Amino acid sequence: MAPALLLEQAFNGVQFGMMLFLLAVGVTLIFGIMNVINLAHGSMFMLGSYFLMQWIAWTHSYAAGVVLALLAIGILSLLLERTIIRPLYRHGHLDQVLATFGLVLFFNELVIVLWGRDPLYIAIPSFLSGQVRLFEGAAYPAYRLAITAVAVLVGVALYLVIAKTRLGMLIRAGAEKRLVVEMMGVDISRIYMLIFALGGVLAGLAGMMTGPLLAVHSGMGEPILVLTLVVVIIGGIGSIRGALIAALLVGVLDTFGRVLLPVVFGTGTGNALSNMTVYILMAGVLLWRPSGLFPSHAS
């Protein structure tokens, strides 16, 4: 493989990985701190796309659409947390899996009722629709570069918040010693609400950014959700650092697997193997380190 090709595929892998990271952060925080499995995370991804599409249609502005869609997802997440997720704290994992599975089914059908079955269209803002000459022989779509940059910025911002602010300290404390935090007089349920909303917004953001690339359709969140769960497990539940490293690992491995394995093993076996790459990786990691690469010290 020529170096230019190699580098460009690496870019593809990183871009994919950063999208997974945005989703994985939410899941890992929600599970690591609140001990809740939320299958409806993929639905937030999907709704982010749909909301953006609708707001753009109403306001004719991409920027306004993004802001309003983020707001809408945030409000929806808060509502969900209040009504459905909060009671589930006391229930076991099975109940959480099933209740949020019910949400997934509901949302998948809801978007069909509201927007129909045809796959839908979000226009890329025109200043991003060209290509950027990265280096000789590689014209990389500007839009993909932009969303990767956004994801990296979000990651940096998250790091700063978690590591350098009081809120971040409370979140980290809540992850490790919930009882102590409560005894300190901090309203832990407020923190949970915030974390859940944050997770939802990040998922919605990932959906908004990916929507213009793919087709916006019902069920678009499920394949991404499964991959996200895999990333979280590999990285270690509750660890943002783990989520980042695992997401990049999965993104790059998946991308290279898709192009290299069919060449090495032929299309049939190669395609099957490339689909399985991520799962083989996860199984391998778990057998070596049953709690993921960077397990947080949450009880």
Next chain:
Amino acid sequence: MIPATGRFWILAALLLIGVLVPLTGDTFYIKFATRIMIYGMAAVAIDILLGYAGLISLGHAAFFGIGAYAVGMLTNAGVVSAFLCWPLAVAAALLAALVIGALSLRTTGLYFIMITLAFAQMVYYVAQSLRAYGGDDGFSLVSRNTFAGLIDISGPVAFYYVVLVLLVAVVVFATRAMNAEFGVVLRASRDNSDRLEAVGVPPYPYRLAAFVISGAIAGLAGALLANLNQYVAPQGMLSWQVSAELLVMVIFGAAGTIIGPIIGAAIYLFFAEILSEITQHWMLLFGPLLIVRVMLIKDGVYAMILRAVDR
């Protein structure tokens, strides 16, 4: 001796219904009831793991599908006898469950859920890649399996009774196992595995045994489904949604009761059938229904029935 409790009468009633269904003569209902029994069997398999061992597996579709594919491949290769196919299908599922279980049970909690999902996805992708067997489209069976001329299951009624007999056998076996020492240890490993280890009983072999038995039963259900539909495909048998649906059936019926899951399967399939007649968008109703059941209703239907009867 058989105690004449409320539970006994319910079981007797169910068995009676089961035996009488084919007399309605309506092929559609007979086939529908057969489907319920087959999914009920798979749900029983899940219940052994979930209700008794306390393990949530999101990957049991793998064993369900392996049983189905084994029967499909053997039948189309000329091995049409059920006496050969079905035990081989169960053996294949059992072997897979042994390997996957041995590896997965080294983890716990959410990690266990995810690794079972991972293994199931791998099986799914392997099935998808089998060009000779239609890949993602799957393939149809040339005929149902035969019983060396003793029973002809190509018609709906005979097949129904064969499935009924097998389901009853599975239920009896599972109930016996769960009431015996094996079941006691299993439940102890679910409730307090530390204490169990403290008295010198390692939970791992028992959990593995439960996983393997559960996988084998799911494989048998898969073999029967392949015969019912005369069609085998990855989507309807190996996807993680199938695993989730089986969990839903167990919950609807009542976990930890063996019979409950069968009722849960009936409820689930009835809902799917009736609701989808009312509207194309029946999932809009079903999703919230599931949420309501999980959050507001304490027990599955069967547990509620038992309580009402034992009053």
Next chain:
Amino acid sequence: MFREQHMHGRLCIAMFVAGALWSGTAAAQELRLGLLTALSGQLSIAGAEQKRGFDIAIEQLGGKVGGVATEIIVADDKGDPGEAAQAANRLIDRDKVQIVTGLPFSHTMMASVRPLLNGGAFVVGANAGPSTLAGEGCHPNLFVSSFHNDQWDIAVGEYMSAKGHKRAYFMGMDYQAGWEHTKAAIRGFKGEKVAEVYTPIKQLDFSAELTQLRAANPDAVFVFYFASSAVAFARQYAQAGLQGRIPLYSMGAFSDPTLFPAQGDSVLGVVMSESWNHQLDNPANKRFVEAYRAKFKRDPTGFAARQYDAMMLIDSAVRAVKGNLADQDALRAAFRKADFQSVRGKFRFNTNHFPIQDIYVEEVAKNDKGQLYSKLIGVAIKDQMDPDYQKCKMPK
């Protein structure tokens, strides 16, 4: 064909029909017609389009197909083979249908065709045309009025060669129909095959594959994608700067009026093969396109046109036997005759009950109102026969 019947309240009608069928009376009867298609699930656009074509036909026939009182049963296969098999069983066991049409996709068709034919129904496939059913799997009661899966792709492959392309890149979806379509295009193409890539069915992000494609720098690209993947691929192809630089070829499912809104300008210039185009100049097509435009406010797709054609074919056959559906031999002969006005102009069946037809070429262009449409640019092959008809050993 004798089917066991027992008394059951809501099956009385069916019993009457079944009894009448058994006794073989020649009185005009009720036609129980099933439409088995994908109304939910990922592939439901096609199903919805088939239903639209179906509805227009029913309207124009005044609700009486073949001049006979018609009961229509619409069944949803959810785009899944397992569900299709069940839906087919339901149509036979519960609804006692005599003729079934629809069948938009190969995998669901393969799953449902066996129970339907075993149950004694006539099947008129209005879209998918799997090669097995054209060859060894052909059946006296099965008619596929749409096309053979390979036909359009072979046509496009030949057209690509005719256009002077020497090195072509081939991509498709990784499943049975995807392999068939893509390999057929490769067979039709006479030049060098640079690559043959299959992507997972659910995959919508083609960044890695497009990077490889650009590096290989072929003269032309053929793809087999439809619905969401066609939308995603077209958009990403344009975003990667390949639109207009490397000509993109496909077959009719890649882009049509249902996908234009989502694909936008990214799909301009794509050349596809199709057995029908809305610009075809014949009275039946004009009538169909006008009725569709009036009702649905946009141009029809091939799915709708082919279902409409299938309905007119069924109408002609039922009319020819005067509603006496019990006489299966007469019905079969009437189907074979195909004495109806097709929107494709001339139409006839081959010996394997698959069509012999012209394959057209269309290009996505903009009309003077700035809207996208499929412009008819020529004929790729005339009177094309499918490649499998000689493998069909059907009793005459």
